[in-house]
Amino acid sequence: MRNSPNEILRVEDLTVEFPTDDGVVHAVRGVSYALHEREVLGIVGESGSGKSVSSLAVMGLLPRGARVRGRILYRGEDVLKLPARRRRALRGGKIGMIFQDPMTALNPVHTIGDQLAEAVLAHGLVPRRQALARAKEMLDLVGIPQAEARLRSYPHEFSGGMRQRAMIAMAVINSPDVIIADEPTTALDVTVQAQILEKLLEVKDAVNAAIVLITHDLGVVAGTAHRVLVMYAGKPVEIGDTDTVFYRPRMPYTAGLLGSMPSLETSGGRLRPIGGAPPSLINLPPGCPFSPRCPLADGTCTAEEPGLAEAGEGGHLAACHHWRDVAAAPDPTALFRTESEAV
Numbered sequence: 001m002r003n004s005p006n007e008i009l010r011v012e013d014l015t016v017e018f019p020t021d022d023g024v025v026h027a028v029r030g031v032s033y034a035l036h037e038r039e040v041l042g043i044v045g046e047s048g049s050g051k052s053v054s055s056l057a058v059m060g061l062l063p064r065g066a067r068v069r070g071r072i073l074y075r076g077e078d079v080l081k082l083p084a085r086r087r088r089a090l091r092g093g094k095i096g097m098i099f100q101d102p103m104t105a106l107n108p109v110h111t112i113g114d115q116l117a118e119a120v121l122a123h124g125l126v127p128r129r130q131a132l133a134r135a136k137e138m139l140d141l142v143g144i145p146q147a148e149a150r151l152r153s154y155p156h157e158f159s160g161g162m163r164q165r166a167m168i169a170m171a172v173i174n175s176p177d178v179i180i181a182d183e184p185t186t187a188l189d190v191t192v193q194a195q196i197l198e199k200l201l202e203v204k205d206a207v208n209a210a211i212v213l214i215t216h217d218l219g220v221v222a223g224t225a226h227r228v229l230v231m232y233a234g235k236p237v238e239i240g241d242t243d244t245v246f247y248r249p250r251m252p253y254t255a256g257l258l259g260s261m262p263s264l265e266t267s268g269g270r271l272r273p274i275g276g277a278p279p280s281l282i283n284l285p286p287g288c289p290f291s292p293r294c295p296l297a298d299g300t301c302t303a304e305e306p307g308l309a310e311a312g313e314g315g316h317l318a319a320c321h322h323w324r325d326v327a328a329a330p331d332p333t334a335l336f337r338t339e340s341e342a343v
C-alpha cells in the first residue's frame with residue numbers, strides 16, 4: 001500500500017500477546033490504522049478490547065515478556081526496529097501521551113514546574129530558565145490560571161481536572177506531531193469531562209498535532225473524531241469516517257454500542273444494551289468473537305472469523321459476514337432488543 005505524504009503514523013497488523021500461567025492472552029490480534037497530519041482518530045471499544053495495549057505498543061511501553069509483532073511506522077520508519085535511545089527520543093518528543101490517571105504519570109514529590117521543565121530538558125539542550133518559561137507558557141495554553149505561581153505547586157495541590165490539564169501540557173510541551181490520549185477524561189467528573197476534552201482538542205490544534213483518542217465512550221468521539229476505529233476482542237471490527245460509522249454502522253457490535261448510548265437520534269431514544277460480556281482472550285470462541293452476543297449469528301459466523309472488508313464508500317471497513325443484513329435494517333440498533341420489546 002502506498003503511504004500518503006501527510007501520513008505520520010501507520011500501524012500494520014500489530015499483534016501483542018502476553019504469556020501467562022493460565023495461557024497466552026491474545027490482547028491485540030491484528031490492528032492496522034493510519035494517522036494523518038492533524039487528524040483525530042477515535043479508537044472505541046469496551047474495557048479489555050486491547051485499546052491500551054495497542055497504544056502502549058506504539059509508545060514502546062509494554063511490560064517485559066509481551067510478544068509484539070507487526071510494524072509501527074512513524075514517518076515511514078519502523079519504530080520497533082529503532083535503537084532504544086531513538087525510541088526514547090520519540091516518546092515524549094514527537095509522540096506525546098496522556099493517560100486516564102494523571103497520578104500515574106506525574107511524580108508526587110516534584111513540582112509541576114520541575115516536571116514540565118524536565119520534559120523539555122530530556123529532549124533538547126536548552127537552559128533551565130528557558131525550559132521553565134516554556135512550562136509556564138504550556139500551563140497558560142491549557143488554561144491553568146496564575147501559571148507562574150502554579151509552577152511551584154505539587155500534583156496533590158491540583159484538582160483532578162487541573163492535573164489532567166497539566167498532563168496535556170506535559171504531552172505537548174515538545175511540540176509533538178502525534179498525541180496518544182488513552183481515556184483522557186474517563187477518571188474525571190462528568191461536568192469536567194467536556195471542558196478537558198475541548199481543551200485537549202484546542203491544544204492539539206495549537207501545536208498542529210494529530211491525535212489518537214482512545215475511549216470506551218462513543219459520545220466522546222461523536223463530535224470530535226474525523227475517523228473511528230471500533231475494537232472488539234483485540235481486533236478492529238469497523239473503521240470509517242465518524243458520521244458513516246455513526247449513521248451507517250455495518251458491524252452488529254457497532255450498532256449495539258450505538259444503541260446503548262444515551263440520547264442518540266438513531267436509537268429512537270431507547271436504550272438497548274448489548275447482553276453478555278466480551279470473550280476470554282485466552283480461550284476465544286471459534287469463528288467470530290462477537291457471535292455469542294450477536295443477534296445475527298449463524299453457522300457461518302461460528303465457523304469462520306470474518307476479516308475486515310469493504311462495507312461502504314470512503315474506506316468504510318467492517319468485519320462481519322452479514323454486514324449487508326445490517327445495512328438493510330431500517331434501524332440497526334433495533335437488532336438488539338430490550339427486555340420489554342422481547343416477546
Ligand SMILES: Nc1ncnc2c1ncn2[C@@H]1O[C@H](COP(=O)(O)OP(=O)(O)O)[C@@H](O)[C@H]1O
Pocket residue numbers: 018020025026027045046047048049050051052053054063281
Ligand atoms: N501485562 C499483561 N499481562 C497479561 N494480560 C494483560 C496485560 N496487560 C493487559 N492485559 C490484557 O490484555 C487485554 C487488553 O487490555 P487493554 O488493552 O488494557 O484493554 P482496554 O484498554 O481496551 O480496556 C485485557 O484482557 C487485559 O487483561
Ligand code: SF4
Pocket residue numbers: 251252253288289290291292294295296297298301306319320321322323
Ligand atoms: S460475523 Fe456473524 S456473529 Fe460476527 S458480528 Fe457478523 S453477524 Fe454477528
Ligand SMILES: [Mg+2]
Pocket residue numbers: 051052053182183
Ligand atoms: Mg485501557
